[in-house]
Amino acid sequence: MNIAVLGTGSVGQTLSAKLVQLGHKVVMGTRKVGEAQSRTTKDGYGNPGIGEWIKSNPAVKLATFAEAIAFGQLIINATMGGKSIAALKAGKSGDLAGKIIVDLANPLDFSKGMPPVLIPELCNTTSLGEEIQKAFPQSYVVKTLNTMWCGLMVNPSMVGGGDHHNFISGNNPEAKFEVRKLLSQFGWKDEKLLDLGDITSSRGTELILPIWLRVMSVKQNGAFNFKVVS
Numbered sequence: 001m002n003i004a005v006l007g008t009g010s011v012g013q014t015l016s017a018k019l020v021q022l023g024h025k026v027v028m029g030t031r032k033v034g035e036a037q038s039r040t041t042k043d044g045y046g047n048p049g050i051g052e053w054i055k056s057n058p059a060v061k062l063a064t065f066a067e068a069i070a071f072g073q074l075i076i077n078a079t080m081g082g083k084s085i086a087a088l089k090a091g092k093s094g095d096l097a098g099k100i101i102v103d104l105a106n107p108l109d110f111s112k113g114m115p116p117v118l119i120p121e122l123c124n125t126t127s128l129g130e131e132i133q134k135a136f137p138q139s140y141v142v143k144t145l146n147t148m149w150c151g152l153m154v155n156p157s158m159v160g161g162g163d164h165h166n167f168i169s170g171n172n173p174e175a176k177f178e179v180r181k182l183l184s185q186f187g188w189k190d191e192k193l194l195d196l197g198d199i200t201s202s203r204g205t206e207l208i209l210p211i212w213l214r215v216m217s218v219k220q221n222g223a224f225n226f227k228v229v230s
């Protein structure tokens with residue numbers, strides 16, 4: 001499948017590499033291609049700058065957000081949550097219509113340091129997932145994977161033998177079915193995918209972030225996940 005991965009950070013890089021490995025064609029979206037290519041220094045977590053990463057992953061094409069959106073039959077939103085709608089709006093009118101948008105972004109504000117806070121306008125009585133769905137009513141937004149570190153998104157068996165949960169929210173059952181198929185390619189067992197209902201349920205999964213961040217700071221490692229036991 002032709003997949004657009006919007007976002008050049010560690011999530012975009014991790015997802016793109018896995019998708020290529022699975023045989024998909026991937027175009028990664030950024031604001032300015034030349035500027036992204038010049039980013040060669042590592043981030044604070046040791047991830048390579050996108051300019052270095054793209055050189056060692058030649059199967060992934062780097063393009064503008066608009067070009068990536070036009071290319072993708074399915075769109076993955078891996079942009080900074082507070083800027084996701086702007087990134088998606090870079091697409092030409094109609095280029096997102098009828099497409100699935102897999103939204104794994106979190107609406108976090110890092111401007112006051114760590115830990116970041118949820119952006120007030122995008123939580124509690126709404127969520128980023130819902131606001132994307134409202135902004136693109138002809139697309140099918142499926143919120144998933146946002147509650148874990150990106151290494152685990154594409155390799156769930158890395159912890160606990162894969163015995164932990166990933167949530168799914170979205171209004172369209174067929175879109176959720178398609179995303180479940182993609183998640184199964186990533187290694188997710190179907191019974192570990194917990195469908196929480198329509199896109200309003202992404203209010204709950206985005207609100208997991210404050211506790212996720214606190215656990216991460218205590219463990220000093222993002223390789224953990226939540227499991228629902230009943």
Ligand SMILES: NC(=O)c1ccc[n+]([C@@H]2O[C@H](COP(=O)([O-])OP(=O)(O)OC[C@H]3O[C@@H](n4cnc5c(N)ncnc54)[C@H](OP(=O)(O)O)[C@@H]3O)[C@@H](O)[C@H]2O)c1
Nearest residue numbers: 007008009010011030031078079080081083105106149150
């Ligand atoms: N890191 C994880 O393990 C993890 C886990 C779960 C969910 N998430 C979520 O996944 C998303 C991506 O995280 P990340 O750490 O890989 O990257 P990030 O630093 O949060 O976001 C990077 C992307 O956001 C874009 N961006 C920044 N400012 C923008 C603006 N003003 N307008 C349009 N686009 C803008 C950047 O575009 P340029 O390429 O042009 O710079 C870049 O592609 C975030 O929402 C994060 O909360 C992350």
